[in-house]
Amino acid sequence: MRILVVEDDDRVARGLVTALRNASYDVSRVATAAAALDASPADLVLLDLGLPDGDGIDVLRKLRERRETAVIAVTARAEERERVRGLRTGADDYVVKPFGIAELLARIDAVLRRTRAARSAAGAEQPPMRVGELSIDVAARTAHLGSAELVLTRKEFDVLVLLATHAPAVVTREKILDQVWEASWESSSRTLDTHIAALRGKLGEGVRIGTVRGVGYQLLDQPA
Known part of the structure; x- marks a missing residue:
């Protein structure tokens, strides 16, 4: 499974990439909204909503047009209205910083299981x-x-x-x-x-x- 990490903080991104690779995922990382939309297709995107060149919600909206790509918003925006906004825009899950790697990996696993089930159903x-x-x-x-x-x-x-x-x-x-x-x-x-x-x-x-x-x-x- 290929995961795209969209995160402009180098320290946070390095930690995420290392943890995901240790969990046997194929991982790539970009730091901007433009690069996220230009990146090769991924099974799942970990999307920081606070990007330097654009609103992550706009990126999320465009990623949602790719039906087979799951998206987990990973952000410091903890307010309920922000969580509601992200979920209504189409995030499959919403994780607030700071978070534990074990919890994040569990959420990724759950989202990917649902994605695989949906693809299986689509073939029937x-x-x-x-x-x-x-x-x-x-x-x-x-x-x-x-x-x-x-x-x-x-x-x-x-x-x-x-x-x-x-x-x-x-x-x-x-x-x-x-x-x-x-x-x-x-x-x-x-x-x-x-x-x-x-x-x-x-x-x-x-x-x-x-x-x-x-x-x-x-x-x-x-x-x-």
Whole structure:
């Protein structure tokens, strides 16, 4: 697996590159936004959001256009609004500096496992999933509401697929966190709320995500 480290601090970058190579990853490093976008494709990008030549969020947005590239934001921006902004833009995970290498490696492993699973599913022939006006092509990782394609982040798509798979049954918060984030800690719970809110905004009146308080969510083909 190839990892691209985008970090302008030489000391931090050296530590990351050494740790990742010791974990048997193929690693390269760049220090600017321009170099990150010009770099060869990687399986995963560790992206510092505070880059000297541009906003890391803009880089993240452009990287998200490459469907097969996973992105973990690695940044000193610890405020909740910044975490929400990064996740809504499409980061697969968000790690705040300073962090432990063991935790970072665990998060990388979890993101890459989900990426491999998604690629495996993409290779399988299966008809589109349908819930009312919503149509989801799991293999192509696209979703349409009527004739309009929805612009979804990787995590939004994964949550939507899970809800559609069980529609109209309720999917518990624990199950969503376990299958989409492989986690259950409190920060991930708030992340789930953020993604549900974003999905509701994008789905509009076509289909509805219902809340069963204290239990979870369900995908319904009729608005309330």
